[in-house]
Amino acid sequence: LTHSLTLTAIPRIPHIRPGDDVARLLLRALEEAGLALQDGDILAVAQKIISKAEGRQVRLADVEPGPRVVERAGKTPKDPRLVELILRESTSVSRLRPGVLIVRHRLGFTSANAGIDRSNVDPDGLEGEAVLLLPEDPDASAGNLRETIRAERGVNVAIVITDSHGRPFRLGTVGVAIGVAGLPALWDRRGEPDLYGFRLQHTDVGLADEIAAAAGLLMGQAAEGTPAVLIRGLRLPPGDGRATDLVRPIEQDLYR
Amino acid sequence: LTHSLTLTAIPRIPHIRPGDDVARLLLRALEEAGLALQDGDILAVAQKIISKAEGRQVRLADVEPGPRVVERAGKTPKDPRLVELILRESTSVSRLRPGVLIVRHRLGFTSANAGIDRSNVDPDGLEGEAVLLLPEDPDASAGNLRETIRAERGVNVAIVITDSHGRPFRLGTVGVAIGVAGLPALWDRRGEPDLYGFRLQHTDVGLADEIAAAAGLLMGQAAEGTPAVLIRGLRLPPGDGRATDLVRPIEQDLYR
Numbered sequence: 001l002t003h004s005l006t007l008t009a010i011p012r013i014p015h016i017r018p019g020d021d022v023a024r025l026l027l028r029a030l031e032e033a034g035l036a037l038q039d040g041d042i043l044a045v046a047q048k049i050i051s052k053a054e055g056r057q058v059r060l061a062d063v064e065p066g067p068r069v070v071e072r073a074g075k076t077p078k079d080p081r082l083v084e085l086i087l088r089e090s091t092s093v094s095r096l097r098p099g100v101l102i103v104r105h106r107l108g109f110t111s112a113n114a115g116i117d118r119s120n121v122d123p124d125g126l127e128g129e130a131v132l133l134l135p136e137d138p139d140a141s142a143g144n145l146r147e148t149i150r151a152e153r154g155v156n157v158a159i160v161i162t163d164s165h166g167r168p169f170r171l172g173t174v175g176v177a178i179g180v181a182g183l184p185a186l187w188d189r190r191g192e193p194d195l196y197g198f199r200l201q202h203t204d205v206g207l208a209d210e211i212a213a214a215a216g217l218l219m220g221q222a223a224e225g226t227p228a229v230l231i232r233g234l235r236l237p238p239g240d241g242r243a244t245d246l247v248r249p250i251e252q253d254l255y256r
Numbered sequence: 257l258t259h260s261l262t263l264t265a266i267p268r269i270p271h272i273r274p275g276d277d278v279a280r281l282l283l284r285a286l287e288e289a290g291l292a293l294q295d296g297d298i299l300a301v302a303q304k305i306i307s308k309a310e311g312r313q314v315r316l317a318d319v320e321p322g323p324r325v326v327e328r329a330g331k332t333p334k335d336p337r338l339v340e341l342i343l344r345e346s347t348s349v350s351r352l353r354p355g356v357l358i359v360r361h362r363l364g365f366t367s368a369n370a371g372i373d374r375s376n377v378d379p380d381g382l383e384g385e386a387v388l389l390l391p392e393d394p395d396a397s398a399g400n401l402r403e404t405i406r407a408e409r410g411v412n413v414a415i416v417i418t419d420s421h422g423r424p425f426r427l428g429t430v431g432v433a434i435g436v437a438g439l440p441a442l443w444d445r446r447g448e449p450d451l452y453g454f455r456l457q458h459t460d461v462g463l464a465d466e467i468a469a470a471a472g473l474l475m476g477q478a479a480e481g482t483p484a485v486l487i488r489g490l491r492l493p494p495g496d497g498r499a500t501d502l503v504r505p506i507e508q509d510l511y512r
Contacts, residue, residue: 002289003482005474007261033258095510102510110425164461168424168511169366170432170502172442172462174469186428189476205420205476206428213430213469217490218261220445220461226259234473246426254351254358255424255511 005233008035009218009226016048016227018055023148026228035230037149039156042231044215047134047163047178048117049227050141056133058085072096082116082131089114089133094256105134108247109178111165135161138179139242146181158182158236161243162212162219168255175216177208177243184208184239185246206246207237261489264291265474265482272304272483274311279404282484291486293405295412298487300471303390303419303434304373305483306397312389314341328352338372338387345370345389350512361390364503365434367421391417394435395498402437414438414492417499418468418475424511431472433464433499440464440495441502462502463493 013029016022022045030037037043051057065084072083075096083101087093090103094110105114115134135141142159149157161179166172177185190203215229250256269285272278278301286293293299307313321340328339331352339357343349346359350366361370371390391397398415405413417435422428433441446459471485506512 002267002291003265003474005263007263007470009259011258035258097510100510167462167504169504169509170462170465171504172460172465172502174462174465176426187476204428205472206423206426206430207473209426209428209430210469210472213466214263214473216461216466217463217470218259220443246428248423248425248427253425254353254356 003233003235005231007214007218008230008232010035010228010230011226013049013227016052018052018057020053021148022049022053023145023152026145027149027152029228030230037153037155037157037230038232040158040232040234040236041155042158042160042183042211042234042236043145043149044160044162044175044211044219044229044231045142045145046219046225046227047115047138047161048132050135050138050161050179051132054135054141056135057130058133060129060131082113082118085131085133086114086116089116104250107134107138107178108244109165109176111163115163115178134163134178139181139244140179142179142181142243156182160208160211160215162215164216175209175212175214175219177212177246180208180241180243180245182240183211183236185241185243187237187239208241208243209246259489259491261487263470263474264486264488266291266484266486267482269305269483272308274308274313276309277404278305278309279401279408282401283405283408285484286486293409293411293413293486294488296414296488296490296492297411298414298416298439298467298490298492299401299405300416300418300431300467300475300485300487301398301401302475302481302483303371303394303417304388306391306394306417306435307388310391310397312391313386314389316385316387338369338374341387341389342370342372345372360506363390363394363434364500365421365432367419371419371434390419390434395437395500396435398435398437398499412438416464416467416471418471420472431465431468431470431475433468433502436464436497436499436501438496439467439492441497441499443493443495464497464499465502 060081063081065080069084092104094102138161159181162175164173165176185208187205187207316337319337321336325340348360350358394417415437418431420429421432441464443461443463
């Protein structure tokens with residue numbers, strides 16, 4: 001009767017290169033580790049390997065910052081070419097202070113530097129300094145992973161593509177969902193009774209974000225990083241959401 | 257060689273009443289479930305049972321709202337007595353809009369309604385409507401739990417007292433740590449090499465918050481709620497932090 005949840009770091013995932021088929025590489029790594037996927041499993045996959053496979057590396061030498069960007073970049077110690085890329089990936093600037101550039105990403109997420117990361121880009125792949133943009137459409141990437149796994153192995157798994165975000169009022173980064181397939185990203189519990197029969201006040205649970213944060217515990221453990229985690233035992237509510245369901249609509253943003 | 261993490265909902269925890277010894281009730285529930293604590297285990301405990309045991313229930317009929325509070329409460333559909341309690345528990349108001357009262361709690365956390373919850377307060381315990389305040393000092397509560405368990409069973413466990421918070425830019429609540437003992441709440445990874453030898457850019461991981469979010473996956477599963485979760489298998493970095501380490505200092509708050 002005990003309800004347990006197991007998270008397993010998938011070992012020996014190879015370095016991912018542009019054009020790689022992440023679904024098949026994950027399936028091979030799982031099988032080499034003796035792990036067979038089951039219906040209801042969740043795979044949490046770090047954004048970085050999806051972005052790399054999708055060829056989202058950009059060589060800084062190829063970026064020409066516009067004049068408005070150079071002016072803005074002067075307010076940060078950042079490379080103007082990086083600021084140009086951040087602004088290209090964004091719809092608005094949330095906060096600009098020395099050393100801080102928090103934007104609303106075109107996907108809706110508010111985070112530092114539009115999720116662009118200088119670390120972990122394979123220097124072998126591109127000459128000179130390179131950075132990695134978020135996937136073009138991480139919900140679609142998650143859907144593709146799910147469909148490929150269903151086609152290859154006949155199992156019905158959910159996918160959460162994760163990134164690490166800082167928070168406005170709390171220190172430390174935590175895992176968040178930027179792509180979702182096969183589960184509700186936001187779990188509407190409105191009207192369910194609580195322990196004493198009152199209706200629950202907090203009606204929506206950030207389910208996919210809690211999954212991403214849980215996976216972050218294992219992704220951050222090894223010095224060399226763990227880009228994918230298998231989660232088994234969670235009783236998922238029905239539904240098939242998208243990570244963009246987790247974006248607070250701009251008209252509900254109290255901190256503009 | 258596979259690295260796994262297991263989370264287990266601790267079954268059959270009784271309803272908690274003021275004055276109850278939560279440590280001994282958890283130990284009894286664990287043993288009845290055949291679960292023996294081990295060094296390095298983490299217990300995630302919902303704030304509600306700590307607050308109840310510490311007698312933090314307040315009967316609304318006993319609260320006299322001040323005139324400034326009545327004026328402010330007029331801007332929300334909330335009970336002025338509840339607004340009085342929220343403001344007493346807070347050091348400043350972050351956002352006040354119709355239906356929204358986000359404050360900086362005296363413990364430093366920015367959240368809705370100072371963490372005061374109308375649900376799950378045992379109506380048998382107090383006549384009339386009652387609400388539940390956060391523990392007086394949740395880090396101390398976590399430390400007490402840890403010390404009692406060490407004294408009773410000779411094991412060295414870490415404690416995370418959890419609550420659910422909304423987020424400014426994302427929908428859905430997620431588990432967060434409001435009390436910590438026996439682990440670093442914030443994990444400083446500055447200077448550690450990433451996959452390709454670059455230094456990590458995101459230096460601090462909100463470790464205790466990721467643990468709280470992971471536990472939230474099980475705490476939210478049963479309709480009747482699961483107020484405590486055993487987490488086993490996480491390789492904890494050394495250190496003994498406090499949940500207040502997760503509070504972004506006011507001078508670093510970009511969204512005041």
